[in-house]
Amino acid sequence: MEYEAVIGLEVHVQLKTNTKMFCGCINKYGGLPNTHVCPICLGMPGVMPTPNHDAVVKTILTGLMLECNIATRCKFDRKNYFYPDMPKNYQISQYDEPLCEGGAVTLNLLAYPKDAQKLETTVVDKKVRLVRIHLEEDVAKSQHDEGQSGVDFNRAGTPLMEIVSEADMRTPEEAFAYLTALKQILIYGNVSDADMEKGQLRCDVNVSVRPKGQEKFGTKCEIKNLNSISAVRRSLKYEIDRQIEVVSEGGTIRQETRRWNDVKGETAVMRIKEQAHDYRYFPEPDLLPLNTSLGLRSEAEVLMPELPSAKKARLATQYGVSEYQASVLSSEVALADYFEKAAEAAKDKGLVANFLLNDYLAINSDLSTIAVPAPWFSELANELTAGKINSKQAKEVFGLMVSDNPGNLTPLEIIKAKGFVQVTDTGALEAWCDQAIANGARSVADYKAGKVAALNALKGQVMKLSKGQANPQTVGEILEQKLKAL
Amino acid sequence: MSSQGIDVQYVADLARLRLSADEVATFQKQLSDILGYVDQLQKVDVSSVEAITASAPTSNNLRTDELKPSISAEEALANAPVQSDNLFIVPRMVE
Amino acid sequence: MSMIHFSVTALRKQLAAKEISPVEVVDALLARIEAIDPQVKAYLHVDAAAAREAAKSADVTRPLGGVPIAIKDVLNVKGDPCTCASKILKGYIAPYDATTIGKLRDAGAILLGRTNMDEFAMGSSTENSSWGSTRNPWSLAHIPGGSSGGSAAAVGAHEAFAALGSDTGGSIRQPAALCGCVGLKPTYGRVSRFGLVAFASSLDQIGPFTKTVEDAALLMNVLSGHDPLDNTSSRQQVPDLTARLTGDIKGMKLGVPKEYFIEGIDPQVDAAVKAAIAKYQELGAEIVEISLPHTEHAVAVYYILATAEASANLARFDGVRYGTRAEKPTGVLDMYGRTRAEGFGPEVKRRIILGTYVLSSGYADAYYKHAQKVQELIRQDFHKAFEKVDAILTPTSPTAAFKAGERTASPLQMYLADIFTIAVNLAGVCGISLPCGFTMPEGDTPRLPIGLQIIGPNWGEETILRAGHAYEQSTGWHKELPPI
Numbered sequence A: 001m002e003y004e005a006v007i008g009l010e011v012h013v014q015l016k017t018n019t020k021m022f023c024g025c026i027n028k029y030g031g032l033p034n035t036h037v038c039p040i041c042l043g044m045p046g047v048m049p050t051p052n053h054d055a056v057v058k059t060i061l062t063g064l065m066l067e068c069n070i071a072t073r074c075k076f077d078r079k080n081y082f083y084p085d086m087p088k089n090y091q092i093s094q095y096d097e098p099l100c101e102g103g104a105v106t107l108n109l110l111a112y113p114k115d116a117q118k119l120e121t122t123v124v125d126k127k128v129r130l131v132r133i134h135l136e137e138d139v140a141k142s143q144h145d146e147g148q149s150g151v152d153f154n155r156a157g158t159p160l161m162e163i164v165s166e167a168d169m170r171t172p173e174e175a176f177a178y179l180t181a182l183k184q185i186l187i188y189g190n191v192s193d194a195d196m197e198k199g200q201l202r203c204d205v206n207v208s209v210r211p212k213g214q215e216k217f218g219t220k221c222e223i224k225n226l227n228s229i230s231a232v233r234r235s236l237k238y239e240i241d242r243q244i245e246v247v248s249e250g251g252t253i254r255q256e257t258r259r260w261n262d263v264k265g266e267t268a269v270m271r272i273k274e275q276a277h278d279y280r281y282f283p284e285p286d287l288l289p290l291n292t293s294l295g296l297r298s299e300a301e302v303l304m305p306e307l308p309s310a311k312k313a314r315l316a317t318q319y320g321v322s323e324y325q326a327s328v329l330s331s332e333v334a335l336a337d338y339f340e341k342a343a344e345a346a347k348d349k350g351l352v353a354n355f356l357l358n359d360y361l362a363i364n365s366d367l368s369t370i371a372v373p374a375p376w377f378s379e380l381a382n383e384l385t386a387g388k389i390n391s392k393q394a395k396e397v398f399g400l401m402v403s404d405n406p407g408n409l410t411p412l413e414i415i416k417a418k419g420f421v422q423v424t425d426t427g428a429l430e431a432w433c434d435q436a437i438a439n440g441a442r443s444v445a446d447y448k449a450g451k452v453a454a455l456n457a458l459k460g461q462v463m464k465l466s467k468g469q470a471n472p473q474t475v476g477e478i479l480e481q482k483l484k485a486l
Numbered sequence B: 001m002s003s004q005g006i007d008v009q010y011v012a013d014l015a016r017l018r019l020s021a022d023e024v025a026t027f028q029k030q031l032s033d034i035l036g037y038v039d040q041l042q043k044v045d046v047s048s049v050e051a052i053t054a055s056a057p058t059s060n061n062l063r064t065d066e067l068k069p070s071i072s073a074e075e076a077l078a079n080a081p082v083q084s085d086n087l088f089i090v091p092r093m094v095e
Numbered sequence C: 001m002s003m004i005h006f007s008v009t010a011l012r013k014q015l016a017a018k019e020i021s022p023v024e025v026v027d028a029l030l031a032r033i034e035a036i037d038p039q040v041k042a043y044l045h046v047d048a049a050a051a052r053e054a055a056k057s058a059d060v061t062r063p064l065g066g067v068p069i070a071i072k073d074v075l076n077v078k079g080d081p082c083t084c085a086s087k088i089l090k091g092y093i094a095p096y097d098a099t100t101i102g103k104l105r106d107a108g109a110i111l112l113g114r115t116n117m118d119e120f121a122m123g124s125s126t127e128n129s130s131w132g133s134t135r136n137p138w139s140l141a142h143i144p145g146g147s148s149g150g151s152a153a154a155v156g157a158h159e160a161f162a163a164l165g166s167d168t169g170g171s172i173r174q175p176a177a178l179c180g181c182v183g184l185k186p187t188y189g190r191v192s193r194f195g196l197v198a199f200a201s202s203l204d205q206i207g208p209f210t211k212t213v214e215d216a217a218l219l220m221n222v223l224s225g226h227d228p229l230d231n232t233s234s235r236q237q238v239p240d241l242t243a244r245l246t247g248d249i250k251g252m253k254l255g256v257p258k259e260y261f262i263e264g265i266d267p268q269v270d271a272a273v274k275a276a277i278a279k280y281q282e283l284g285a286e287i288v289e290i291s292l293p294h295t296e297h298a299v300a301v302y303y304i305l306a307t308a309e310a311s312a313n314l315a316r317f318d319g320v321r322y323g324t325r326a327e328k329p330t331g332v333l334d335m336y337g338r339t340r341a342e343g344f345g346p347e348v349k350r351r352i353i354l355g356t357y358v359l360s361s362g363y364a365d366a367y368y369k370h371a372q373k374v375q376e377l378i379r380q381d382f383h384k385a386f387e388k389v390d391a392i393l394t395p396t397s398p399t400a401a402f403k404a405g406e407r408t409a410s411p412l413q414m415y416l417a418d419i420f421t422i423a424v425n426l427a428g429v430c431g432i433s434l435p436c437g438f439t440m441p442e443g444d445t446p447r448l449p450i451g452l453q454i455i456g457p458n459w460g461e462e463t464i465l466r467a468g469h470a471y472e473q474s475t476g477w478h479k480e481l482p483p484i
């Protein structure tokens, strides 16, 4: 029997704000333990929360970017459970009136893992629907020792968005693409740096399997401890195989939470879900409900960036780059911005795209931080377009410019230093052509006999004589004229 | 709603209160009395309230995203029952 | 009459005229405390040295300059203990000031000491304190009311010129009535709660205990106003509450709710309050009979909503970051279970369990959500009433002070002591209690104070203070001194 997996993701995203969700402490990764804290985020007796305006606006912005419905009225609730990383032993969250509901994440081609991009089974531009996005506060971090744990409240109170997807994904690759595309959007909106290694984006996976064609969901397991997008993919691959094996051998799946072991590459039981948590949600009496129509939504609308799909379309039409190039360029907002600056003064924008996506990538696989001043790309491309250097020279200049440029020379300076001056003076060119014809009787005869390709041999001679500085196009024209006149 | 329904032991566990058997028995009786009294609310007709939908507030009391001074680790830990290396120490947590 | 019997207003006049110095005032008060507090036990903690030190540099030109004020042990005062009369907070030193404490400091007040209370403000007699109960200055065999019993007894016994308390279901007004002083519960949102250890966040308000209504107005001027640290505090303008205390209340419409004069009310209380109503008529007020039909459900609603919030508010007392922790815990669950079992007293445990239960899965709709709807009906009752009247007159408590130990066996009986005050918190409106007479001495029970409650609409502090002041000036009950 053929089985299919059903996957839903719960993603927690730390918002990029100056301060924490409910107090004025700095929202910053790291720091000495318990130095980014105050009575409020330590849950001292008598303290009260005050919500961070920017965190609310950034959550609404996320909702707008993901096409969610933004609630006009929303409120905060207390989610009650005891744990040493919880300063108040309740978390301020949103229960039945979240900021955003609905919406979707579109899985564009480039969001899929490279090896899956070419597969026929890959569903390009699939929409994974969202259930909701709500705003809450992060908990503290703890480190575990022999017999005891130590708690550091620096992270406690960081603004945290919870983004819950529908169980719309069917393959580990789709989960990978979902996270990649989501991360891309979050960075586009400057909502979060979404760095999984720093815990800025954290993901819990729910997965079940069922016979293909069956409507009813199987029993799901939750996977935790996923520290990278590729770990999500690998853990799902493992877990789906495991579940299919159990089911196809007539066994049943137990509802449980499993921990991913990245080194061993397998999931193992963490705890069995005996009963649902009783979180005893109730409205947070220390906070008034919010009305997003009083400026908050319109503030988020102002911050709305050009989204990846729109950017891709614009780059293709505005710069005449290929659709593939536009996709790659728009995959990261920093890259797209860089490209637009790099291509700004170029006569042939496509040349800049080629330099960036072919030549640059050949040298340096990381496009997120390019140390070269963007206008140099235009400068170099324009020299080539104007025929002042040839493409071979241009490649050489490019290589020096990006990876061997201790003097921080501009492309023009490199061209000059290299003596890459194309000779277009016809007097000199004619002299070299005459010499080539005189020395190349064989090629001349072949050409005369109708072998057009023989012209290239003569051209090569001229280039040699000119030490590569002759303009090949002009040389060709002169040679042809001279040969015809013979 | 059944006022006899309270399972004091279960609720005390949820609230992380370790009660003695005597306390469980005493509370079981007292809380059943109180819940019996509270049951009077069931006869109150709240249909007129049901009709009122929660209205959106007329202003938002939000904090500008500006830094305020934190306290030092020493101050933060001044009240800690057990501490070490700037951390609040608790028995080992198990996940 | 000696210096300690002054009202804050009288004291300020003397201080401003340099008739007396802040140091003399503090010394006189400390002597009084030393003499009688071993019997009254209003204070948990008096920092005499700090008070004397503060007195030396007191700026008497400020609104409360040089005036010593007692603070209920539920408010954070930076560098001071704040135990909420609970073992679980033993040793805790507040790392910050409550907003109201900052306001008192800015106004030049001298923070004199911390007053006793029911543990975490849960109780009506101050018998639920982990540090021993406070006694009524009018009869040491009787309770002072609660939960702010220490503050009420301190002011009633003239061991303090004024005190701060907190009121969730009557915890200022009921002890004020029982101790023969003035206590005001502001409109919800009028006074910042930041720094008040929360019992039921949607009902708690901080308010003053004073010897006169004018003093209450003076303190409210200092305490009121928006606080950016309290999201629920209001931006509503604060008028000068002392400005309109003219004694003239002609034409004021005062409502008398028929539901508040019921069976179970002590006949002497009933008579005293009815006499007060007659007095108001004499003063030119118009008395209107009104109805607050859902009042009978107030206690039931309160014990669901307040305990639900309390169950979450008290979750933070877990032995991790402050307070006491059980010895040698074997694990996190053991630490929680024993720390909280050993740290909380029986009433607090009872309310945590009740509050946890009414929020738990399967019961939240029937209890918590339903109670919220009945609360809305109670609120509507008041709003309808205030369309017809300016303020409402009721007894503060159905009885005068009862004997210590008399009601501890039955929590429900104890809860019913707050029957007239609770609805005010549920509706969010303001209320004041002021002396309106005494019971007759009977056997070994001496005469005990009776309180009149005046309830005003949202932001109606000015109205209830004006009404209270006019009555007080025309009667003089506030001038009576306790036997101690």
Ligand SMILES: [Zn+2]
Pocket (backbone or CB within 6 Å): A020, A023, A024, A025, A036, A037, A038, A039, A040, A041, A042, A157
């Ligand atoms: Zn903080």
